[in-house]
Every structure is written in structure tokens, then in C-alpha cells.
Amino acid sequence: MASPSESDRKIITRFLHKTLHAVVASRVPRLHHAAAGPASPKNDRWFHLALDDHSSPADHHGAVVDPLVFDILLTRRGCSDVIVERWTARCVPPAPWSAASPHHPHDGSFLRRTYKKCTILLRSIYTLLRLLPVHRIFRLLCSSSQPYNYDLCHKVLSFAAPFSRAQEAELKQYSFAPVETMLGHLVVSVQYRPSLTNFNLEVSLPTPPLIITDYVGSPAADPMRPFPSSLPDRMSHPIVYQYPSRGIRTVAAPSFDRPHSWNSASMVHHPLSSAPGPPDSELLPGHYGHLVPNQRSSMERKGSSGFGEFKLSPPCSTSPSPSPPTRVGNSQLSRLHSETSPVSIPLPATENNQMHRSPNFSDPFKSLFPPPSPRSTRTDLSFRESPSKSISFRKPDGFSLGDIHSNLHMHAAYKVIKDGRDDSGRFSALSSGGSPGYGFSSSSRQSIQDDLDDEDFSYPFAFDDVDTSDSQTRSLDGKEASENSGSHKSQEAAVGILVHMLKTAAPLRQDQSCSMQSLEPNGEASISSSVMSRKACDALEELQSYKEMKNLLLSKSGAKLQDSVKQRKESSETLS
Amino acid sequence: MNCETCQLKELLVVPTEIQDVLRCILHTIIFHRALGLVRPKDVECEHFELTYVRCGDHEIEKKIDEKIDQFIGWVEKHPNRKGQVCLSFYEVKNKHATWFGNKIERLYWEQWYINLHVLNPKSHGKSHYTKAPISTGENASEESSSRHAALESSLCEVLFQIIRFADEKKDHIPTVQNSEIISFPFEISTPSSSDSSFGWHADVLKRMLQTGHPSMLS
Numbered sequence: 122m123a124s125p126s127e128s129d130r131k132i133i134t135r136f137l138h139k140t141l142h143a144v145v146a147s148r149v150p151r152l153h154h155a156a157a158g159p160a161s162p163k164n165d166r167w168f169h170l171a172l173d174d175h176s177s178p179a180d181h182h183g184a185v186v187d188p189l190v191f192d193i194l195l196t197r198r199g200c201s202d203v204i205v206e207r208w209t210a211r212c213v214p215p216a217p218w219s220a221a222s223p224h225h226p227h228d229g230s231f232l233r234r235t236y237k238k239c240t241i242l243l244r245s246i247y248t249l250l251r252l253l254p255v256h257r258i259f260r261l262l263c264s265s266s267q268p269y270n271y272d273l274c275h276k277v278l279s280f281a282a283p284f285s286r287a288q289e290a291e292l293k294q295y296s297f298a299p300v301e302t303m304l305g306h307l308v309v310s311v312q313y314r315p316s317l318t319n320f321n322l323e324v325s326l327p328t329p330p331l332i333i334t335d336y337v338g339s340p341a342a343d344p345m346r347p348f349p350s351s352l353p354d355r356m357s358h359p360i361v362y363q364y365p366s367r368g369i370r371t372v373a374a375p376s377f378d379r380p381h382s383w384n385s386a387s388m389v390h391h392p393l394s395s396a397p398g399p400p401d402s403e404l405l406p407g408h409y410g411h412l413v414p415n416q417r418s419s420m421e422r423k424g425s426s427g428f429g430e431f432k433l434s435p436p437c438s439t440s441p442s443p444s445p446p447t448r449v450g451n452s453q454l455s456r457l458h459s460e461t462s463p464v465s466i467p468l469p470a471t472e473n474n475q476m477h478r479s480p481n482f483s484d485p486f487k488s489l490f491p492p493p494s495p496r497s498t499r500t501d502l503s504f505r506e507s508p509s510k511s512i513s514f515r516k517p518d519g520f521s522l523g524d525i526h527s528n529l530h531m532h533a534a535y536k537v538i539k540d541g542r543d544d545s546g547r548f549s550a551l552s553s554g555g556s557p558g559y560g561f562s563s564s565s566r567q568s569i570q571d572d573l574d575d576e577d578f579s580y581p582f583a584f585d586d587v588d589t590s591d592s593q594t595r596s597l598d599g600k601e602a603s604e605n606s607g608s609h610k611s612q613e614a615a616v617g618i619l620v621h622m623l624k625t626a627a628p629l630r631q632d633q634s635c636s637m638q639s640l641e642p643n644g645e646a647s648i649s650s651s652v653m654s655r656k657a658c659d660a661l662e663e664l665q666s667y668k669e670m671k672n673l674l675l676s677k678s679g680a681k682l683q684d685s686v687k688q689r690k691e692s693s694e695t696l697s
Numbered sequence: 698m699n700c701e702t703c704q705l706k707e708l709l710v711v712p713t714e715i716q717d718v719l720r721c722i723l724h725t726i727i728f729h730r731a732l733g734l735v736r737p738k739d740v741e742c743e744h745f746e747l748t749y750v751r752c753g754d755h756e757i758e759k760k761i762d763e764k765i766d767q768f769i770g771w772v773e774k775h776p777n778r779k780g781q782v783c784l785s786f787y788e789v790k791n792k793h794a795t796w797f798g799n800k801i802e803r804l805y806w807e808q809w810y811i812n813l814h815v816l817n818p819k820s821h822g823k824s825h826y827t828k829a830p831i832s833t834g835e836n837a838s839e840e841s842s843s844r845h846a847a848l849e850s851s852l853c854e855v856l857f858q859i860i861r862f863a864d865e866k867k868d869h870i871p872t873v874q875n876s877e878i879i880s881f882p883f884e885i886s887t888p889s890s891s892d893s894s895f896g897w898h899a900d901v902l903k904r905m906l907q908t909g910h911p912s913m914l915s
Contacts, residue, residue: 171736238867244729245864251748252856260741260748298864324769675875 128232131305133212136239137189139209140246140309141277142172147250148193148206149275150262168240170247187211190281193255195320197271203320204288204638205255205273207281208311214305231303238300245297246309253313271320280533284312615670700805701869703862707812712772715815717742718852719782720763721749723885725856726784726809727761728752729863730870733878736896742883749856754878764885770882776817783886784809786830788871801914806869806881809859 145152188211194202251258258272284292292312299306710718721742728737731752738753751758768782787803873880 166734169732169734171734237870237873240732241863241867241870242727243737245860246724246751248728248860250858251739251750252853252860255747257746298867647772 126303129235132232132239133237133302135303136243136307137210137212139168139170139172140208141191143170143243143247143250144191144193144208145275146172147247147256148259148273150259168236168243170243184378189280190278192276192278194274194276195255195258195271195317196274197320202274204284205314205317206253207284207292208309209281209311210307210309212302212305212307213299235300235302242297242300242307242309247294248313253311254317255313256317258317287329322511323332367447373559612674700808701862701866701871702808702810703858704810705812706851707814707833708851709814709816710842711816711818712769714744714845714848715813716765717744718813718848719811720761720770721745721852722811722855722859723761723765723782723784724751724758725749725859726863727757727879727883729783729859730786730807730881730883731757731878732873733876733881735878737915740842744845745852747849747853747856752878757879761885764887768887772815774780775888779812779814780888782811782813783812784882784883785886786881788809789882806871807866 188209191208192204193206193208195205196202255273257273262269262273291313291314292309293315294312296308296310299308301307705722708718720740724740728750731754736753738751739748740751741748764782768780772778772780785805786807787805790802790804839876871881
């Protein structure tokens with residue numbers, strides 16, 4: 122069993138610790154916001170006052186008779202710290218010569234009385250802490266989420282320099298009644314500022330927004346500005362993108378040193394070619410992989426999105442309006458295109474092709490495709506079944522790659538006729554900004570999907586089944602039309618047969634694959650011209666066949682008419 | 698054992714402020730005398746920029762609110778009058794059985810008197826306090842705000858008074874004999890509704906007879 126003096130010492134030590142705990146918990150916002158630690162019933166039992174554990178300060182390790190001084194400081198921006206409160210707690214030993222030194226009984230009653238008085242004293246301290254002016258500041262700092270130009274902190278000292286007279290004049294003091302212990306009198310006092318109106322305490326203004334004018338990719342930025350080398354390593358998929366006035370650029374990852382051939386002449390006719398292109402120096406392999414953020418920022422500048430996973434792209438223009446690169450999620454196409462030189466495939470100016478009318482740069486994928494048709498939204502075909510398997514991206518909002526591909530069959534020729542600059546149906550269908558085929562990385566499919574989920578996504582090669590007008594008259598085989606021209610059926614039947622022929626016309630797949638493989642720097646013009654000529658021949662043959670049919674029908678009808686006239690004459694003669 | 702009595706400074710309040718003022722004062726006193734394991738709860742006054750401490754015991758809060766409602770009911774029936782709420786701590790001592798049953802004697806060892814002067818905002822004619830004609834319009838609002846500020850300052854002084862009294866007077870407190878939050882029984886006395894000034898004094902006399910000690914003014 123502990124001696125009375127040891128028990129007293131323990132009570133005093135615990136009391137000092139508890140007092141410090143109470144003061145800090147109601148004065149330091151930082152500790153108030155700190156996460157509460159595990160509950161400590163043992164600490165709560167002392168003086169029957171349970172305080173939050175997260176604000177528990179370190180134990181007072183000094184001697185019992187050593188004073189404990191804790192200052193509450195008001196810190197302000199640009200000003201020195203000001204002591205707004207000073208709490209002092211100490212056990213004052215009785216003077217040895219003092220006659221008032223009591224002889225306390227050792228039956229424990231004195232100890233219990235001491236403990237009870239310490240308990241009540243702590244409650245008084247706890248209540249007073251809430252009445253002092255600083256507590257209002259503490260409440261504001263704890264409750265408000267707004268930043269203030271001041272803060273409260275504390276210092277724990279075993280000795281503090283006394284205040285100057287001027288400082289003491291500004292302070293008020295309150296001293297609690299001392300509690301008698303076997304080791305002396307436990308004294309607690311506080312010096313505090315009765316008013317804090319002299320301090321300019323206010324909500325600090327938020328930092329004004331900084332406008333960065335020379336952000337990477339801005340027109341004012343240095344296009345040669347290097348990027349940090351911490352680019353992600355997920356650049357295994359080559360990416361092909363279209364570059365205005367520079368043709369198609371392909372990237373064969375992971376090699377960054379592979380040279381590329383850039384063709385600027387093929388993009389002259391591109392509707393977007395009016396946009397200023399980058400200087401040729403940007404196309405050098407040395408800038409390879411450096412301009413991803415540039416490009417991205419240029420995309421963002423135009424309001425585009427979805428390039429979060431666009432990991433690698435060759436150097437591109439930092440001009441204000443470069444055409445957005447697009448991605449195809451199949452490496453085969455990427456490899457295929459990596460073997461070709463950049464070719465620009467301008468978007469044909471068709472009624473269904475809204476991109477020519479209003480190219481949308483807010484979304485890089487929006488600008489690439491004509492508006493969708495209702496039928497094509499319902500079709501669900503896998504685009505990956507295409508022979509080349511080069512273009513694959515997820516179906517947006519009911520679309521599928523198969524939709525694109527099926528429409529390719531039907532409208533590739535149509536687009537070629539409409540725009541004599543197409544090199545292949547596939548690429549023309551995918552390009553609105555004149556972009557040729559693209560290499561998509563598989564990692565970017567999701568971002569593509571996000572982009573493609575846009576309602577305004579324009580589905581390429583959209584057309585209506587019901588609309589059998591111009592769109593279906595250009596994919597005929599001229600030989601088949603000529604073979605049917607000699608039929609002796611009625612005009613309606615002939616037309617019906619013609620329609621049937623158009624519907625069951627063979628796809629142009631073989632033609633497209635051939636045209637893709639034959640992409641050359643100057644292949645665009647030759648391919649388009651050959652297709653044009655072929656289609657013109659077919660058209661002429663068709664026209665001739667129609668003429669023959671017409672003449673035949675007319676001749677037959679004329680012959681029949683003559684026969685009928687002769688018969689009538691003969692009959693009339695006989696009758697007469 | 699002496700009965701320590703504390704007469705708190707009189708406060709000038711309007712009916713809407715009674716609840717806030719009485720809660721602040723009563724809970725502060727009880728917190729000083731609740732020597733059981735307490736998990737204090739900080740409460741901000743509704744009408745004043747003051748924070749006081751509660752014990753966190755729902756039974757105590759309920760009992761205090763009931764007594765406050767009683768006092769408010771009395772104020773409504775006796776407008777523009779001074780009222781007093783008394784918080785008393787006592788010990789229970791059984792006496793011997795008498796002809797009429799066992800009489801339980803209460804030994805009051807501490808009493809707190811809360812003095813309120815309730816002003817009725819609708820009072821007509823002269824104000825009982827200032828004996829001046831009641832002003833209207835902007836002056837009335839200015840007076841009201843100045844009165845409210847003065848009341849807040851006075852309430853703060855009353856709380857300081859409670860702390861000082863509770864801190865200075867500890868020797869008369871009995872020994873803690875239980876582990877409950879409220880270590881000592883207490884009661885809150887309010888003027889009875891059918892009471893007249895004579896009846897209020899009768900309550901004081903009755904209490905004096907029960908304690909057997911003359912009331913000591915602090």
C-alpha cells in the first residue's frame with residue numbers, strides 16, 4: 122500500500138496532467154480536429170472527469186513541486202505570436218518555518234478530502250475555460266471550415282518569463298482557491314486577455330485564382346518545351362492519328378526512334394487544312410513522346426475530352442486547332458498503318474455527314490463521324506469481324522463496330538462518288554476531319570467508349586433502309602445490269618429486278634482491303650480515280666442498258682400497236 | 698453542518714430568455730456538485746454567446762427542464778414580477794417514526810438562489826424597472842439590444858460568481874457515498890402558481906423548519 126505522501130504525489134501529478142489536458146483540449150484546434158484515440162477508462166477515472174483522449178498531452182515528468190506553465194498563443198499571419206492566456210499550476214510546498222504547517226492524520230480521510238477538492242477544482246477550471254474570451258475564437262476555428270488569418274497554439278513550459286508591466290496591464294488574473302495537500306498547496310491561476318477586439322481577427326481571403334498563361338500546349342507556350350520524362354509506360358499500342366496538313370502519322374511503339382514519313386501535300390484539300398500546322402521541327406523523332414500533354418491540352422482547349430488514357434502520340438501541333446487524334450483499339454491496324462505513309466482522307470461533303478457542316482472539336486470522336494441513322498443504331502455487328510480487324514472500338518449507345526462495317530459495304534462507293542478524294546470507304550467513313558485510319562490502343566477503349574457514349578455521336582455510314590434512292594444505285598455491277606436489260610418483262614418488273622440487284626450486290630470488302638494495302642504517298646489520288654472511272658463505266662453501262670430496254674419496250678409496244686391497227690383494218694375491210 | 702447559501706446577482710430578463718438563462722445557471726451549479734464520473738458536454742446558449750457545461754445525464758436535464766417550465770408558467774400568470782428559483786442540495790436523514798408515519802428529514806447543506814426580474818415586453822405604461830415611459834420604434838430596438846447585451850454580461854458575471862463560490866466553499870460538502878453522477882440529492886424550488894407574495898415566503902419558512910437551521914446569507 123502506498124504511503125500517504127506517495128498517494129498525494131500521485132494525486133498532484135495526475136491533477137497537473139488533467140489540468141493541462143483540459144486546457145489544451147479547449148484551446149488548440151489542431152488537437153481538437155485530430156482523430157480520437159482509444160478510450161482510456163483509467164484516465165477517465167481520475168477526478169471523475171472524462172476528457173477526449175486525442176488531445177491528451179504528454180505527462181508532466183517534472184517534479185511535483187515544479188510549476189507547470191502553459192501559454193496559449195494567438196498566431197497571426199505576418200504578426201508575432203501573442204500570449205492570450207497563461208495557465209500556471211504548481212504545488213507550493215509549505216514553508217518549513219510556517220506555523221500553519223498542518224499535521225495531517227494518516228487515516229486516509231485527508232487524502233479523500235484532497236481528492237474531492239481536486240475534483241471540484243477541476244470542474245471549476247473546466248467551466249472557466251468556457252467563459253474566457255479565447256474560447257470563442259477556439260469555437261470559431263473548430264467549427265468553421267473557412268480559413269482564418271489566425272490560429273491558436275500552446276506551449277508547455279516549466280518556467281516562463283514574467284510579463285512586463287505593460288503586458289500585465291493588459292491582462293486579468295484569476296486564481297483558484299488552493300487545495301491543501303500533504304506536499305503543499307496546489308495552486309492554479311490564469312492570466313488572460315479580457316478582450317480580443319484589438320486583434321484584427323477575420324476570415325482570410327482565399328488565394329486568388331492564378332491564371333497560367335503559358336501552360337503547355339497554349340499558343341503562347343514554347344512548342345519545343347520538353348515534358349517531364351515520367352510518362353507512363355503503357356505505350357505498347359501504336360497509335361495513329363491524323364495531323365492537319367501533315368497527313369497521317371503512325372507510331373510504332375515501343376520504339377520511339379522510328380522515323381516517320383510525313384506527307385503534307387495530301388492534306389492540302391482537307392477541310393481542316395486551313396488550320397495552321399506545326400513547324401516541321403515538331404515532327405522530328407526527337408520530340409517523339411514529348412507532346413502527349415501538349416496534344417492533350419490542345420484537345421482540352423477545344424473542349425475535347427476522353428484523352429485520359431491517351432498515352433502515346435507522336436509529336437503533334439500545338440496550334441490552336443489541330444485535328445484531334447483518334448484511336449483504334451486494334452494493334453493490327455496500327456501495325457498495318459505503321460507500314461504506310463500518312464495519307465489524308467478528307468471527309469466527303471455529304472448530306473449525312475454533319476462533320477463537314479459543323480465540325481465538333483469539343484469531342485475528338487464527334488468530329489470524326491457523320492450523324493447516325495436510326496437503323497444503324499439498332500444493328501449490332503461486331504466490327505472485329507472485318508477482314509482487316511484493324512478498327513475496333515466499343516459500340517456507343519446501341520452502335521457497334523459491325524454497324525460501321527456493314528454500312529461501309531453499302532456506302533463506301535457512295536462516299537467515293539460524292540467525294541472524289543477518298544482512298545477507301547473505311548477510312549473515309551471514320552474520318553470527318555480528314556483523318557485516315559487510326560490506331561487505337563486497347564487501353565484507351567474505355568475512354569473511347571466514354572466519348573462514344575455521347576448522344577451526339579455520329580455513327581458513320583448511317584443510312585436508311587427505306588431510302589433506296591441514290592445510295593443504292595452506285596454499287597451495282599454493270600455486267601449484271603446489262604444481263605437483265607434484255608428481259609422481256611414489264612417496266613415494273615424490270616425496275617423491281619433492278620432494285621433486287623442493288624440489294625443483293627456483293628460487298629466491296631475485297632475492294633477496300635485492296636485499297637488499304639495499296640496506300641502510298643500518292644495512292645489516294647490514283648485509287649480514287651480508278652474507282653471513279655470504274656463507277657463511271659458502270660454507270661454508263663447501266664444507262665446504255667436502260668436505253669436499250671426503253672427502246673426495246675417502245676419497239677415492242679410500237680409493233681404491237683401496228684399489229685393491232687392492221688387487224689382492225691382487215692376486219693373492217695372484211696365487214697365492209 | 699452549516700448550510701452555505703449563495704444569492705446570485707439579479708438578472709433582468711424577458712420571458713423568451715428565461716429558459717436559456719436558467720438552464721445555463723442550473724447546469725453550471727450541478728456540474729460543480731456532480732462528483733460522479735462525468736463526461737462533460739459543452740452547450741452553447743441559444744440567445745447568448747456563452748458556453749456552459751452539462752453533466753450529460755438525461756434524467757438531470759429532464760428534471761431541470763420541468764422545473765423551468767413550472768417557473769415559466771408562474772411568470773405567465775404573474776407578469777412583471779421578480780421571481781426566484783432555488784437549487785438546494787441536501788442529505789436525507791431518517792427520523793424516528795411518529796404518529797403519522799416515518800418522517801424523512803432533509804438536511805440542506807447548500808442553497809443557490811437565482812433571482813430573476815422578468816420583464817413583459819407588452820407591458821404598457823411605465824416600465825416597472827426604469828419607471829420611464831416605454832419608447833417605440835427604433836429606440837425600442839436599441840434599448841432591447843442594449844438590454845440584451847447587458848444581460849449577457851450579467852449572466853457571465855453570475856457564472857463567474859458560481860465558479861468562485863463553488864471553488865471557495867468546499868469544506869461543507871458531505872462525503873461522497875455513491876458512484877452515481879449526481880453524488881448528492883438536490884431539489885429545485887420555484888414559486889407555486891397559486892402563490893402570492895405571502896405564499897412565497899411560506900415556502901421559505903417551511904424550508905427553514907425542515908432544515909432546522911436559520912438561512913445564512915452569503
